[in-house]
Amino acid sequence: MYTFLIVVIVIFVKNVYTQGIIGNSCSLEPSNSPGVCKLLTQCKEIRDQVVFSHKLPQTCGFEGTQAIVCCPKTRQPGYISQTKCREYTSHTKEEQLCGHYIVKRVVGGVPTGRTDFPHMAALGYPIESSDKYRWLCGGSVISEQYILTAAHCLFSIIGGEPKVVLLGVTNLNDTYHRHEKTIAKTIPHPEYNFNSHYHDIGLVKLKRPIEMSSYVRPACLNTHFDIPVGKVIATGWGDTHSKGGRSEDLLQVTLGITEYELCNKSYQVTRKLRRGIINDMHICTGRGKEQKDTCQGDAGGPLQIYHNNDATSCMYDIVGVISFGIGCDGDPSVNTRVSHYIKWIEDTVWPQSTQ
Template sequence: MNVFIKYFVSVLCVKCVFGLNEGDPCMANNDAGVCKILEDCDYAVKLLTIDEKKPPMCRWKGSTRIVCCPLQDRSYNVGAFRSYFGGSNNGVLRSQDMTCRYDGSLPILCCQNVAEAPPPAEPVGCPPLQLPTGDKNDIAFKKCLEYQRYVNVCVSSDSNPDSYVREDTCGVESFGDRITGGTPAQRNEFPHMALLGCRNTVNTGLGPVVWVAGGSLISDRFILTAGHVLSHRDYGLLRYALLGATNKSEARDGLLFNIIRFIPHKLYQKNEKKHDIALLELDRRVEFSEFIRPACLPSPAIPITTDRILAGWGKTGELGNSESEILMKVTVPEFDYESYCKPFFSQTADNLFDKETMLCAAGGKDDNKDSCQGDSGGPMMTYARDIHCSYVVRGIVSFGPRCGAGVPGVYTNVQYYMSWIQSVVWPK
């Protein structure tokens, strides 16, 4: 009887590993993958031709080999230099002087790191900006003031081209006290919003890029987002960031950047809720304008209003079948944990909420305004009280039981992580 059971289990296991069809999900060396024809999987081709190893199989279809192709590109784990790049950030090694990229085949592409020119100075004769005073050693405050030149832009006077005036380009009609249950955002209302996407590796018909999350531009190189969005279950790692666009289907209206480095917080663990925060480094410096400029970060020197604003391209309801094509916005309340949010989280088995690192907002009792699937990583913002047309990123969309159902959502508390953010973005 025991021999029969062992034989039966063995047959089942062979069926599980080698009975998958093209397009089925699979596991390739502990990585999520999808079954593809060998020739359609660059990693499998290189593994077979360069390392002369059998790629992970799904099945034979006649004489056609169907392999398990990793959703994340693992080509840098192939070839003569795989030992050097195996622990790298997707085949990219960086030193102070050089950046090297390896895709499994030779040669290795190495380029010298060249210092980029700083943004051009404003013309001599521009009227001074009207800025509040504060601690100029506070980097968050200092940077927030620097971004004002892209709000109150220095332009030539209509009456005299040799003289200059300040032109207010704020994209919000009434900047003061005022996504599910939301309304469309204006063209340059949220110039810091970033749309984050993956390479479409599963032929879903959605185009070469699948937009899966949101983020906030916080400097000329870095986007702030959630740790849990760095890798998508179906499409693998984030690859692209789109800035300056409000409509997904009109991506050419914005600027597309490649993501070259992922920096989750050192305490973040995949599939856990705590410390759900990460930084993304872009492939080149962002040139700021009225349509693309960073948001401010929390600082004691930047008083904020009581407003809490969400913006994103996610689902417009729990039962929605698709995500929004256009950027939506909504104003929500932030709740005190002890007086309102505690009953929703203290009854769970692992008590998910941490009062120091998380914020509780949205999902009010009397409305359905909330963030939803696809909004993850985007900001929960507030207004800077004394700095014109400036948003402060107070929280990051992290998780929630149900969107738009009167249940509060949970947001990463950005203030708690300011030392870490500044050490990465502005190390000097």
């Protein structure tokens, strides 16, 4: 509250001679996107920006001592994700270690702690003439009712469409805090084509909302192109080497981000990759002397970094969705860059949220 008042006073001093008219059109810099002049108290998006990010808003003028700001006419991509991130942190517990003390150590991976990655999900595909499932892909809980995954995971030649999502466990056979949630709907990105490696991102809507706890909780989404660190963490139940050998325990591995030019040279233009690697859409990881990588069965799972941009604690930012690669331990793996698809994700997961 004090931060908010101080910022408003500073804005007032800087703009004491300007006169703004509520309802006038304005343009938000630097995007030049359309806005409308509103009292700061009536523009939740800008108000949150001031309080949580300590950023001075763009002003139209004043009405008495109240600041009039340029408020976005339409919801800005990333705003809802950041708001929900702060909301979901309320489900964390102070005594948790948050998974943030992992030593650099799923090819080359090590097991995770029970509450290190509470957003991890496994997609289950039905086995014929059985009530059991094959856990063939990973995913990330991003809201009370949605799982983020790879679009190609929404249909398997082996098992068809996934029918359930497994949450709350690190071992696939564990029954402690185990939740199997029925899938209501699978939603591939509208531009995804099964014969292409582009737009390989999708969503799974659960039939009922999850019950949040230290074992099951959404992750945040990275809303900006830039990744503030040079390494990311991949997690999954995939093969532990290129010749097979799937892990029943959730594994984690720290991976370096491969330079775009090097990654692009590693992949020839093919029918599925006609334009090569596209930096805006892809993130490449996992090439180096340590030979750590993701592998078959990890697809759909997250690339993540620790969230440390604001007061939000014990949270991860999902920067990528594991997509495809050549083998498991040589050439870089390719992941779908989440920030490129933020608007589509927000419009699908939180369509009714407004400022």
